[in-house]
Amino acid sequence: MDAVCQRCIDPACGGTRAVDDTAFVCPRCGGLLDVAYDWGRLPPPKSLRDFEAKWARRSDPLCFSGVWRFRELLPFAPSDKVLTIGEGQTILQRADAVAAYVGLEAGRLFLQYEGLNPSGSFKDNGMTAAFTHARLAGARRAACASTGNTSASLAVYCSASGLMRAIVFIGSGKISYGKLAQALDHGALTVQIAGDFDDAMLRVQQVAGRLGIYLVNSINPFRLEGQKTIMYRVLEALRWEVPDWVVVPGGNLGNVSAFGKAFAELADLGLIERPPRLAVVNAAGANTFYQLYEKMGLRWNGGRPEQSLRETYYHGLDAGMLRAATIASAIEINRPVNLYKALRALDRCGGVVREVPDQEILDAKAKVGAGGLGCEPASAASVAGARRLRQEGVIAPGERVVCILTGHQLKDPTATVAYHSADPQTFEEVLGKRGVRRATFANRAVQVGNDLDEIIKAIEVYS
Numbered sequence: 001m002d003a004v005c006q007r008c009i010d011p012a013c014g015g016t017r018a019v020d021d022t023a024f025v026c027p028r029c030g031g032l033l034d035v036a037y038d039w040g041r042l043p044p045p046k047s048l049r050d051f052e053a054k055w056a057r058r059s060d061p062l063c064f065s066g067v068w069r070f071r072e073l074l075p076f077a078p079s080d081k082v083l084t085i086g087e088g089q090t091i092l093q094r095a096d097a098v099a100a101y102v103g104l105e106a107g108r109l110f111l112q113y114e115g116l117n118p119s120g121s122f123k124d125n126g127m128t129a130a131f132t133h134a135r136l137a138g139a140r141r142a143a144c145a146s147t148g149n150t151s152a153s154l155a156v157y158c159s160a161s162g163l164m165r166a167i168v169f170i171g172s173g174k175i176s177y178g179k180l181a182q183a184l185d186h187g188a189l190t191v192q193i194a195g196d197f198d199d200a201m202l203r204v205q206q207v208a209g210r211l212g213i214y215l216v217n218s219i220n221p222f223r224l225e226g227q228k229t230i231m232y233r234v235l236e237a238l239r240w241e242v243p244d245w246v247v248v249p250g251g252n253l254g255n256v257s258a259f260g261k262a263f264a265e266l267a268d269l270g271l272i273e274r275p276p277r278l279a280v281v282n283a284a285g286a287n288t289f290y291q292l293y294e295k296m297g298l299r300w301n302g303g304r305p306e307q308s309l310r311e312t313y314y315h316g317l318d319a320g321m322l323r324a325a326t327i328a329s330a331i332e333i334n335r336p337v338n339l340y341k342a343l344r345a346l347d348r349c350g351g352v353v354r355e356v357p358d359q360e361i362l363d364a365k366a367k368v369g370a371g372g373l374g375c376e377p378a379s380a381a382s383v384a385g386a387r388r389l390r391q392e393g394v395i396a397p398g399e400r401v402v403c404i405l406t407g408h409q410l411k412d413p414t415a416t417v418a419y420h421s422a423d424p425q426t427f428e429e430v431l432g433k434r435g436v437r438r439a440t441f442a443n444r445a446v447q448v449g450n451d452l453d454e455i456i457k458a459i460e461v462y463s
């Protein structure tokens with residue numbers, strides 16, 4: 001084998017492609033591909049602590065980047081091909097007020113805030129890796145289907161690097177304004193399709209194949225290599241101790257797949273003793289993974305998942321004309337492309353899947369915001385899911401839990417303002433139609449006349 005190649009995730013198939021190939025499907029069976037390394041020829045550090053030396057070399061862009069600082073764990077490209085814009089300067093915050101809401105002891109809940117990335121979401125971790133690969137492959141145009149964050153990230157990387165032209169496919173009316181604004185402002189060719197994300201995803205794969213455009217959705221295994229580093233940064237912030245749980249929202253299931261690969265590799269390389277448990281949280285209105293995993297019992301099964309279960313489920317969606325529907329538009333997805341990789345991740349890491357209704361997502365989001373960091377609705381699904389798992393007793397109060405906040409608060413101001421609004425009509429228009437009934441943690445603006453006494457009185461009453 002080459003030191004690096006792309007290899008089919010089905011162990012019985014084992015189809016491979018060269019590292020610089022851009023088809024992103026197994027040539028033998030059409031399945032998903034991994035980036036596979038021959039660690040004998042690409043030796044990683046002996047200890048995770050060795051990475052700390054890079055902190056002293058922050059003037060080197062490859063040491064500054066929170067992705068490429070861990071380059072020895074994603075060694076698919078020579079240094080001169082790496083394309084970085086300084087992504088991954090993100091933080092792990094101890095969040096005691098949110099811990100109390102979730103039902104955890106103080107000091108046991110941490111929020112990994114990926115909203116600090118250049119485009120405001122975790123996607124930049126993967127986009128820098130995809131762009132590095134695109135440069136290896138000599139690509140000139142890149143495309144994605146998106147619920148908004150992948151498209152924002154692609155647009156930022158194209159405008160910042162000039163390496164490729166961005167083409168983004170979005171479901172018409174399906175993405176939040178903050179994200180649409182980014183695609184437009186950064187000059188991406190924005191194709192609004194009369195359909196939803198699942199339609200756009202299918203179309204972009206057809207178009208990319210036909211026109212030879214480089215695909216940056218998470219079906220691209222290089223994206224997931226970059227997203228592994230979110231977990232390296234979590235470990236680093238915990239002084240290289242493995243938490244008990246990592247809880248992540250699930251949409252296309254790229255993150256959970258990347259996290260599972262990261263921990264499997266670290267364990268196989270002897271760099272950690274055990275992986276954490278993984279919990280994936282679906283929105284109840286887009287709960288394919290929950291249904292398949294928890295209700296229908298679909299499992300990785302040593303690389304032979306019962307594929308008919310997925311087909312039956314999708315057939316049912318089509319027959320009932322059922323479409324994904326949630327206020328957490330980032331994860332409004334019914335046909336996750338990384339389904340089988342996600343099953344493998346849960347198999348390796350003792351995973352669980354939960355669903356949470358929009359009401360709980362928005363309440364958790366308000367608690368996250370009041371606790372210090374702001375996130376978009378999809379991100380708060382992780383916190384709402386952790387709370388459910390605590391209530392069920394699956395997570396114990398003293399366990400150490402990391403929830404991933406995948407995107408920034410300002411991505412979706414409409415949802416936030418509607419939740420806090422004093423105007424019942426605004427609330428109803430945005431949230432009521434989604435089954436949200438209450439805004440228990442609303443922080444309503446105080447209406448006053450333009451009158452000094454009235455203003456002072458209001459402040460005295462409310463503060």
Ligand code: F0G
Pocket residue numbers: 121145146147148149150151218249250251252253254255256330331376378379406407
């Ligand atoms: N959280 C946010 C903020 C997202 O934007 C996404 C996915 C997810 C969670 C789900 O992550 O797909 O790895 O399970 N957004 C994609 C997009 C689909 O197009 O921006 P996943």
